[in-house]
Amino acid sequence: xxxxxxxxxxxxxxxxxxxxxxxxxxxxxxxxxxxxxxxxxxxxxxxxxxxxxxxxxxxxxxxxxxxxxxxxxxxxxxxxxxxxxxxxxxxxxxxxxxxxxxxxxxxxxxxxxxxxxxxxxxxxxxxxxxxxxxxxxxxxxxxxxxxxxxxxxxxxxxxxxxxxxxxxxxxxxxxxxxxxxxxxxxxxxxxxxxxxxxxxxxxxxxxxxxxxxxxxxxxxxxxxxxxxxxxxxxxxxxx
Amino acid sequence: xxxxxxxxxxxxxxxxxxxxxxxxxxxxxxxxxxxxxxxxxxxxxxxxxxxxxxxxxxxxxxxxxxxxxxxxxxxxxxxxxxxxxxxxxxxxxxxxxxxxxxxxxxxxxxxxxxxxxxxxxxxxxxxxxxxxxxxxxxxxxxxxxxxxxxxxxxxxxxxxxxxxxxxxxxxxxxxxxxxxxxxxxxxxxxxxxxxxxxxxxxxxxxxxxxxxxxxxxxxxxxxxxxxxxxxxxxxxxxxxxxxxxxxxxxxxxxxxxxxxxxxxxxxxxxxxxxxxxxxxxxxxxxxxxxxxxxxxxxxxxxxxxxxxxxxxxxxxxxxxxxxxxxxxxxxxxxxxxxxxxxxxxxxxxxxxxxxxxxxxxxxxxxxxxxxxxxxxxxxxxxxxxxxxxxxxxxxxxxxxxxxxxxxxxxxxxxxxxxxxxxxxxxxxxxxxxxxxxxxxxxxxxxxxxxxxxxxxxxxxxxxxxxxxxxxxxxxxxxxxxxxxxxxxxxxxxxxxxxxxxxxxxxxxxxxxxxxxxxx
Numbered sequence: 001x002x003x004x005x006x007x008x009x010x011x012x013x014x015x016x017x018x019x020x021x022x023x024x025x026x027x028x029x030x031x032x033x034x035x036x037x038x039x040x041x042x043x044x045x046x047x048x049x050x051x052x053x054x055x056x057x058x059x060x061x062x063x064x065x066x067x068x069x070x071x072x073x074x075x076x077x078x079x080x081x082x083x084x085x086x087x088x089x090x091x092x093x094x095x096x097x098x099x100x101x102x103x104x105x106x107x108x109x110x111x112x113x114x115x116x117x118x119x120x121x122x123x124x125x126x127x128x129x130x131x132x133x134x135x136x137x138x139x140x141x142x143x144x145x146x147x148x149x150x151x152x153x154x155x156x157x158x159x160x161x162x163x164x165x166x167x168x169x170x171x172x173x174x175x176x177x178x179x180x181x182x183x184x185x186x187x188x189x190x191x192x193x194x195x196x197x198x199x200x201x202x203x204x205x206x207x208x209x210x211x212x213x214x215x216x217x218x219x220x221x222x223x224x225x226x227x228x229x230x231x232x233x234x235x236x237x238x239x
Numbered sequence: 240x241x242x243x244x245x246x247x248x249x250x251x252x253x254x255x256x257x258x259x260x261x262x263x264x265x266x267x268x269x270x271x272x273x274x275x276x277x278x279x280x281x282x283x284x285x286x287x288x289x290x291x292x293x294x295x296x297x298x299x300x301x302x303x304x305x306x307x308x309x310x311x312x313x314x315x316x317x318x319x320x321x322x323x324x325x326x327x328x329x330x331x332x333x334x335x336x337x338x339x340x341x342x343x344x345x346x347x348x349x350x351x352x353x354x355x356x357x358x359x360x361x362x363x364x365x366x367x368x369x370x371x372x373x374x375x376x377x378x379x380x381x382x383x384x385x386x387x388x389x390x391x392x393x394x395x396x397x398x399x400x401x402x403x404x405x406x407x408x409x410x411x412x413x414x415x416x417x418x419x420x421x422x423x424x425x426x427x428x429x430x431x432x433x434x435x436x437x438x439x440x441x442x443x444x445x446x447x448x449x450x451x452x453x454x455x456x457x458x459x460x461x462x463x464x465x466x467x468x469x470x471x472x473x474x475x476x477x478x479x480x481x482x483x484x485x486x487x488x489x490x491x492x493x494x495x496x497x498x499x500x501x502x503x504x505x506x507x508x509x510x511x512x513x514x515x516x517x518x519x520x521x522x523x524x525x526x527x528x529x530x531x532x533x534x535x536x537x538x539x540x541x542x543x544x545x546x547x548x549x550x551x552x553x554x555x556x557x558x559x560x561x562x563x564x565x566x567x568x569x570x571x572x573x574x575x576x577x578x579x580x581x582x583x584x585x586x587x588x589x590x591x592x593x594x595x596x597x598x599x600x601x602x603x604x605x606x607x608x609x610x611x612x613x614x615x616x617x618x619x620x621x622x623x624x625x626x627x628x629x630x631x632x633x634x635x636x637x638x639x640x641x642x643x644x645x646x647x648x649x650x651x652x653x654x655x656x657x658x659x660x661x662x663x664x665x666x667x668x669x670x671x672x673x674x675x676x677x678x679x680x681x682x683x684x685x686x687x688x689x690x691x692x693x694x695x696x697x698x699x700x701x702x703x704x705x706x707x708x709x710x711x712x713x714x715x716x717x718x719x720x721x722x723x724x725x726x727x728x729x730x731x732x733x734x735x736x737x738x739x740x741x742x743x744x745x746x747x748x749x750x751x752x753x754x755x756x757x758x
Contacts, residue, residue: 101243
């Protein structure tokens with residue numbers, strides 16, 4: 001479970017990046033955070049991963065305060081970044097083993113690693129290939145494999161579909177559905193309204209640090225999510 | 240966790256092109272230069288041994304203590320291949336005279352035509368240039384590079400503490416850079432041990448062990464410096480530029496600036512001043528000698544007998560009583576004056592040398608702000624090629640001169656016995672005089688010729704008997720032995736500086752990395 005309570009972040013230069021943001025992402029739920037650049041999506045992720053401290057409010061991962069007990073909290077989360085580069089000189093298997101061991105997984109056999117990589121759709125020949133020869137889509141899949149092998153209750157993804165071709169993006173969404181079925185609480189920041197509509201159980205719309213709206217799947221399933229997004233943005237601007 | 244990060248980092252470092260180039264460069268440079276340096280040592284040792292033998296042979300042929308003028312030699316440092324220091328720039332021999340200051344003679348390089356080209360090359364240079372640059376290149380992207388490729392964020396998104404990442408990366412850095420350090424030392428030692436003139440004893444092994452330790456500490460300093468820049472810069476290109484800039488400052492600017500500063504802090508008296516002082520002392524000496532000089536014209540003496548007309552040879556001839564008494568009188572008054580003035584002249588020379596040493600020491604101390612200079616100092620001290628080793632030699636020379644003076648004084652009844660003045664005894668001089676007088680008093684030419692014949696035969700036999708020269712059984716031979724304990728004491732401040740620099744840099748790296756913005 002991912003929980004934000006009145007989370008506020010004001011940077012040293014005075015910019016208010018987050019303004020009293022609160023929401024909870026339940027197990028088995030995909031929450032897509034939409035917003036323009038500078039809306040506060042990545043700031044939220046950075047606070048959850050303890051890369052920066054909030055000015056006020058709290059963020060929790062599985063009930064653990066992310067900023068007071070970050071190492072304890074981060075045991076329950078995996079992170080998939082926008083641009084998963086990893087170690088180009090290592091093979092996919094070596095990369096996966098390293099991050100799995102960092103995540104506390106011990107005694108993993110090659111078979112275990114290969115199974116996880118196969119489950120995210122990496123082709124057989126890629127398992128022992130060096131990462132420098134991987135396409136962005138393949139690296140993104142390996143990023144998901146890294147997130148999966150730790151098997152945490154929560155997963156945070158920062159613009160994971162950015163730069164993916166349509167086929168890779170669809171394969172990626174399939175993986176997300178599987179994760180949802182396995183009861184993971186997923187927070188995904190994205191600009192991609194089309195993919196968000198396809199996969200999200202709820203979407204949060206952010207503007208200049210404020211969470212201006214949260215819409216459930218029923219509210220946008222048959223509607224134009226883009227129109228909803230623009231309408232909410234205009235309304236927020238009017239306020 | 241720390242070991243996993245260290246293992247990953249170590250493996251990645253070993254796979255890089257820069258590491259391969261650096262390690263191969265160290266190996267190649269050692270393989271190329273070590274045999275040349277070993278051959279240079281062998282040649283210098285042979286020269287030293289032959290000079291020692293020649294000098295001892297000459298001394299053992301001396302017939303009068305007046306001619307006992309040993310030359311002392313400084314043996315070449317066995318570990319000079321590791322650090323040449325300033326050994327080859329300084330004198331390696333000194334002539335001990337009773338009544339003059341030790342004459343410091345310059346050594347001359349002979350033979351090996353390659354050495355003038357590589358005269359400044361040694362193992363420590365590989366560390367100062369190749370390994371220090373390699374350390375910076377390995378470290379410059381250790382944090383900023385991981386940030387650029389997104390792996391730092393991924394690593395820290397889990398339950399991995401920053402200090403674990405820091406420790407892992409530092410351990411990996413040490414392990415990675417230990418590879419070329421070990422390769423360099425092993426190759427150097429293998430080549431040295433195959434050199435027939437190198438016989439490493441316990442003290443040498445201890446020195447090599449300390450050099451290895453110092454090299455590791457120095458390498459770690461340079462790695463941590465690169466690490467710090469990697470933490471301070473957001474982009475690895477910037478951290479690399481910062482690292483190379485720091486390297487130029489430490490390798491080129493600081494050593495030269497410190498020498499310049501030292502000349503300002505401790506200016507030397509001019510050469511003219513020194514020469515003026517020496518000239519005035521020499522004039523005063525000449526005046527004093529003139530006042531006590533024997534009037535040889537009034538001395539009743541006969542001609543000396545002997546074949547040796549070389550410099551000092553007249554001291555080894557047979558002389559009569561007149562000569563002996565006059566020489567004794569002359570020496571009794573002149574030698575104490577000459578010894579006194581020799582001490583004063585030595586003080587002038589020594590004061591100048593000491594001022595040079597102090598200036599160099601100030602430069603060395605100031606240059607400790609550069610880890611490259613500090614490392615250079617440690618290596619030279621441990622190899623016995625630093626300035627203080629030369630000072631130790633000079634002090635030894637002075638002490639030896641006093642020993643030789645005391646020895647001769649004791650043997651010659653305070654420079655007055657016949658054995659000091661000539662190649663004959665008191666009785667010989669008396670007999671020689673008697674023979675001359677008999678020749679003078681001969682009544683006719685036949686008797687005169689007979690007396691002359693008798694004198695010459697006697698002198699010939701005497702010279703043949705006197706071929707057995709001075710017994711030097713208890714002569715205080717000069718032996719120069721660098722002391723490991725003393726050198727360790729001298730190296731300790733620089734070793735401590737390296738340790739403290741490592742600790743301070745670790746603290747700075749820790750502080751910088753804990754605050755590092757991984758976004």
